[in-house]
Amino acid sequence: MKFDRQEALHQATDLFWAKGFHATSMRTIQQAMDMRPGSIYASFGSKEALFKQALQYYAANSQARLAACVEQSDSPLAGLKRFISEVVMGCDQAPSSMCMLVKSITELTEDNVELLLEAKRLLNGMEQAFAEVLAQAQAQQQLSGDVDSTRLARYLQMQLMGLRAYVRANSDAKEHLESLIDDVFNGFITT
Amino acid sequence: MKFDRQEALHQATDLFWAKGFHATSMRTIQQAMDMRPGSIYASFGSKEALFKQALQYYAANSQARLAACVEQSDSPLAGLKRFISEVVMGCDQAPSSMCMLVKSITELTEDNVELLLEAKRLLNGMEQAFAEVLAQAQAQQQLSGDVDSTRLARYLQMQLMGLRAYVRANSDAKEHLESLIDDVFNGFITT
DNA sequence: ACTGGATTTGAACGATCGTTCAAGCCATAA
DNA sequence: TTATGGCTTGAACGATCGTTCAAATCCAGT
Structure with missing residues (x-):
């Protein structure tokens, strides 16, 4: 049976996502991957290199999910809202309710500049993806065209x-969640 | 010269705030405090206990600054906006642009439940402080009274x-910052 | 000056960190 | 069957982690 690099990276990503860079030890990763040091x-070089690849794997996944949401929906805007709901409501199964990129940017310092910059870069990629969907919505007259889509994307992010x-x-605030999503979504639509 | 417990705690808080719980070693703290293990x-018990006291010190400071802003301003609402501006614009001197409580809640896991719960508790305290200021604004007819002030506080937080x-x-986005603050502030006022 | 209790010191502990590498294993080609 | 070349293994490395504690130091009261 051949070694499944993708699957191993997936396990590492979930661990890093849940516990962060510093609190995840290589020994835990070895166990999760069922691989020896x-x-x-x-395969991956070092803990830093592995984390970097985990960030990239996570970002690629996120963008793919956004694209899938848009494709499965009737309009770009509906797809966007579906993505947001999916991300916010489905956080129970996910390793963390928060975006792994944001978590990383929150945790990392200048001691790991390369990782920090990579996380920022990837997060900018997400913002651009949002902007593209919003531009689509504008092209389809679903959204007023007199506001810069990149500005809207920034606000959305x-x-x-x-x-x-x-x-x-405030994990117990699931009750207010749908209304919060609506507030967010409507708030930025009318901006 | 007597040992200044408050000053030592202040140094530790700044370090924890900048680098987080896991990335801050006791040796770094010893150096910053100029104290031996x-x-x-x-004085503080353990790293966890020290961090807990740092969280409390930080939260007390934040609430005091909010109160000061409200007092120095002409109205509760103006005080609130001043606080937000102060916090968001003045993040260059601060150890981190982010709230230490939010950073901690982002970083910590079930491996340190007590710290996690304490951070959540203190953050709820901040939210309540916001709610009180908003209630003041409502009492002074500066804000429509037909929306629950705790709901507004939640949205603001x-x-x-x-x-x-x-x-x-996106640390280079300081240009859009003022407009973002306005958006936030106005957005939640008209909700 | 002397003493006794409180405080400060820094060496050292065991555990764990990220990482390395010689030795073992296994599939393929001859 | 044997030789070869790459992959896997897990013990072990030095560094650093949080923490302890006996010894040194300090200072107030006599």
């Missing part, structure tokens, strides 16, 4: 960060 | 989390 270092952080801090 | 453990996280992730 030598193999891991041969900020709101989404706040939403997911709030859920993390 | 024995003295620290005699979510927005503030998003704002500070966004600034952290």
Whole structure:
């Protein structure tokens, strides 16, 4: 049976996502991957390199899910809202209610500049993906075209960060969740 | 010269705030405090206990600053906006652009339940403080009284989390900052 | 000056960290 | 069957982690 690199990376990503960079030890990762240190270092290089690849794996997954949401919905805007709901409501199964990129940017310091910059870069990619969906909505007259879509995307991203952080801090506030999502979504639509 | 417990705690708080719980070693703290391990453990108990006291110190400071802002301003609402601006704009001197409580809640897991719960508790305290200021504003007819002030406070806290996280992730976006603050503030006022 | 209790010191502990590498294993080719 | 080359293994490394504690130091009261 061949070694499944993708699956191993998936396990590592979930662990890093749940516990963060510093609190996740290589020994825990070895256990989750069912691999011995030598193999891991041969495949991924180092803990930092592995984390970087985990970030990229996570970001690629997120963008794919956004694209899937848009495709499965009737309109770009509906797809966007579906994505937001999916992300915020489905946080029970996820390793963390928060975005792994935001968590990483929150945790990392100048001691790991490369990782910090990579996380920022990938998060900017997400913002651009949002902007593209919003531009689509504008092209289809679903959204007023007199506001810069990148500005809307920025506002949306900020709101989404706040939403997911709030859920993390107040996990029992699931009741208010749908209304909060609506507030966020409507708030930024009418901006 | 007597040992200044408050000053020592202040140094520790700044370190924890900047680097988080796991990435801050006791040796770094010893250096920042200019104290030897024995003295620290005699005064504060353990790393966890020290961090808990740092959280409390930080939260008390934050509430005091909010109160000061309200007092120095002409109205509760103006005080609130001043506080938000102060917090978001003045993040250059601060150890981190993000709230230490939010950072902690983001970083900590079930491996340190007590710290996690304490951070959540203190953050709820902040939210309540917001609610009180908003209730004041309602009492002075500065804000419509037909919306629950605790609901407004919740929304404000979510927005503030998003704002500070966004600034952290996109530190070069200081240009859009004032407009973002306005958006946040106005957005939640008209809700 | 002397004493006794409180405080400060810093070496050292065991545990765990990220990482390495010689030795063992296994599939393929001759 | 044997030789070869790459992959896997897990013990072990030095560094650092949080923490302890006996010894040194300090200072108030006599």
